[in-house]
Amino acid sequence: MTTLPPLPDDGVQLGATAATWQDAVRLAAAGLARTGAATPAYADEMIRMIDDHGPYVVVAPGLALAHARPGPEVLRDGLSVVTLATPVAFGHPHHDPVRVIVGLAAGYATHLPVIAALANVFNDTDAVGALADAPSAAEVRTLLGAPEGYPADPLDAA
Numbered sequence: 599m600t601t602l603p604p605l606p607d608d609g610v611q612l613g614a615t616a617a618t619w620q621d622a623v624r625l626a627a628a629g630l631a632r633t634g635a636a637t638p639a640y641a642d643e644m645i646r647m648i649d650d651h652g653p654y655v656v657v658a659p660g661l662a663l664a665h666a667r668p669g670p671e672v673l674r675d676g677l678s679v680v681t682l683a684t685p686v687a688f689g690h691p692h693h694d695p696v697r698v699i700v701g702l703a704a705g706y707a708t709h710l711p712v713i714a715a716l717a718n719v720f721n722d723t724d725a726v727g728a729l730a731d732a733p734s735a736a737e738v739r740t741l742l743g744a745p746e747g748y749p750a751d752p753l754d755a756a
Contacts, residue, residue: 603675608632610735611680619688625680626664626701635676636703656690661726665702672703679738681730697730
């Protein structure tokens with residue numbers, strides 16, 4: 599079973615404000631950059647993928663899994679989570695508006711297994727609402743199914 603990458607406190611932003619889906623994706627990408635999982639340029643790659651392929655990142659009602667292909671902008675596997683005070687539309691016909699954005703940076707070998715592990719988390723239909731209302735980064739990690747002792751710091755994962 600694939601475990602999720604570390605989710606440091608710096609990768610979590612709760613109750614954020616975003617005027618557009620692009621702003622929301624940039625917030626998730628900024629969390630990945632703050633934690634050293636990706637370069638700031640990864641935000642542009644994430645947005646380009648949505649521009650090119652449509653709102654495929656909106657995977658469930660209220661939830662976007664913002665990511666791009668593995669590339670030089672990905673420095674190591676990592677997650678970020680952004681909850682929005684006011685949801686934004688990504689243009690998805692069934693799952694808009696989005697209030698929770700999970701940012702993912704992953705390498706070639708781990709990209710699909712980590713997406714699958716995240717999908718398992720969101721098989722629970724209450725997970726998105728619980729994340730949207732989470733009061734702390736620690737609660738976000740718990741809701742993502744992080745085991746006891748799950749590294750909040752990427753250096754602890756090494």
